[in-house]
Amino acid sequence: MYKKKTCKYSLKKLNTFNINVNASKIVQVKELKQLCLLYNKYKKKNFPCIILGEGSNVLFLKNFYGLVIINRIKGIYISESKKYWNLHINSGENWHKLVKFTIKNKIYGLENLALIPGRVGSAPVQNIGAYGASIQNFCEYVDIINPSSKKIKRINKKKCNFKYRDSIFKYSYKNYIIIAVGLSLSKKWVPNLNYNDLKKLKYSNITPQLIFNYICNLRKKKIPNPKIYGNAGSFFKNPVISHILGFKLLKIFSDMPFTLEKNNFKLSAGWLIDKCKFKGYIRKGVMVYPRQSLIIINKFNNSSGMDILKLAIKIYNAVGKKFEVWLEPEIKIIGNYGEINPYIFFKKIR
Numbered sequence: 627m628y629k630k631k632t633c634k635y636s637l638k639k640l641n642t643f644n645i646n647v648n649a650s651k652i653v654q655v656k657e658l659k660q661l662c663l664l665y666n667k668y669k670k671k672n673f674p675c676i677i678l679g680e681g682s683n684v685l686f687l688k689n690f691y692g693l694v695i696i697n698r699i700k701g702i703y704i705s706e707s708k709k710y711w712n713l714h715i716n717s718g719e720n721w722h723k724l725v726k727f728t729i730k731n732k733i734y735g736l737e738n739l740a741l742i743p744g745r746v747g748s749a750p751v752q753n754i755g756a757y758g759a760s761i762q763n764f765c766e767y768v769d770i771i772n773p774s775s776k777k778i779k780r781i782n783k784k785k786c787n788f789k790y791r792d793s794i795f796k797y798s799y800k801n802y803i804i805i806a807v808g809l810s811l812s813k814k815w816v817p818n819l820n821y822n823d824l825k826k827l828k829y830s831n832i833t834p835q836l837i838f839n840y841i842c843n844l845r846k847k848k849i850p851n852p853k854i855y856g857n858a859g860s861f862f863k864n865p866v867i868s869h870i871l872g873f874k875l876l877k878i879f880s881d882m883p884f885t886l887e888k889n890n891f892k893l894s895a896g897w898l899i900d901k902c903k904f905k906g907y908i909r910k911g912v913m914v915y916p917r918q919s920l921i922i923i924n925k926f927n928n929s930s931g932m933d934i935l936k937l938a939i940k941i942y943n944a945v946g947k948k949f950e951v952w953l954e955p956e957i958k959i960i961g962n963y964g965e966i967n968p969y970i971f972f973k974k975i976r
């Protein structure tokens with residue numbers, strides 16, 4: 627069994643919120659065999675285990691009494707057909723480096739997803755997305771392993787159930803680990819400039835490199851660098867609500883931004899948070915980032931996970947009361963023994 631007093635290895639540099647918590651054991655793995663051996667050894671001892679890429683989508687509330695596996699299993703393998711480049715990427719590769727690598731090798735399509743932190747293996751979990759693209763647009767399959775049985779399964783794109791910030795990997799295959807991702811990129815490049823901020827790039831000689839540069843600059847202006855201000859990107863998802871509630875809200879808030887998704891309204895959580903006057907709000911060193919209200923920062927990098935969670939709950943309650951819209955956290959919350967169901971903390975008030 628795990629012992630609380632031996633929980634002495636720091637996770638501060640391994641989570642982008644820069645929360646100062648410890649784990650009982652932290653091991654970086656570079657090979658699949660090593661990952662399976664380790665996992666089984668600690669599972670036998672009844673140790674809780676979690677796998678992390680760069681910890682850029684997690685909030686540690688407390689010390690973690692278990693094993694943290696840091697995935698650095700690398701390798702990029704390219705093959706081609708007449709129309710496509712096919713990439714098989716091991717899950718410990720850095721996502722942004724992959725995007726740069728593809729563009730350097732004249733393989734285009736991932737430029738809209740530049741500068742998203744994290745490793746390739748985490749990318750399908752929440753179907754990472756930005757600037758009108760998401761990994762589901764390119765993903766052919768996800769390879770997973772059950773480390774106990776060493777059984778490997780290939781999950782084809784349809785079975786991944788990709789949706790906005792969602793996939794099957796959040797619900798099923800909990801005992802599996804993503805070991806590789808297969809992407810397919812068309813040899814015929816078509817720029818993806820549908821996102822509002824990119825419309826000004828609609829000129830004839832636009833290139834993937836120009837889109838890449840533009841998005842990197844835009845992100846650097848809007849999104850805080852976790853090395854300076856701890857954060858995990860958007861704390862909440864943009865809510866999708868019924869058209870009935872959407873029209874009701876539009877009658878009261880005629881300037882409310884929204885997009886139509888099938889029969890539903892997708893709202894901007896940042897705008898809802900602004901309307902509740904949280905932009906720039908700070909308490910106990912935890913701040914709503916003034917340039918992007920969806921991002922909560924650990925301004926002095928010395929706040930606790932609980933301080934961050936408390937502000938998030940305050941925002942959730944305020945937005946819920948004002949708009950009848952109950953935000954859903956995007957990030958994963960981790961406690962003493964593993965992931966905690968967020969709905970323990972985020973409860974609708976009637």
Ligand code: FAD
Pocket residue numbers: 642676677678679680681682683684697717742743744745746747748749751752753754755756802803804805849850851852857858859860958
């Ligand atoms: P981690 O935080 O390490 O892990 C996230 C979850 O995935 C955990 O539950 C973990 O256990 C699980 N996991 C990790 N590896 C594996 C594996 N191999 N197998 C199974 N499960 C695994 N996201 C977007 O979608 N779009 C954005 O524009 C965006 N911008 C961001 C900007 C900033 C500054 C930050 C800090 C975050 C941003 N994010 C964004 C969120 C984050 O980048 C993504 O969620 C990313 O995919 C997380 O990668 P990671 O390796 O750090 O995952």
Ligand code: EPU
Pocket residue numbers: 755756757758823848858859860861862863864883894895896897898900917918919920956
């Ligand atoms: N807005 C505000 N106030 C704010 C922020 C946004 O009013 O403080 C409104 C504005 O109307 C703005 C619109 O929201 O035009 C959209 O803002 P932005 O382009 O910054 O995008 P977002 O919807 O706030 C989403 C993703 C980001 C992703 C960007 C770019 C979610 C939860 N977040 O943010 O992803 O980088 O779009 O595509 O979908 C992440 O998931 O961690 C993340 C950073």
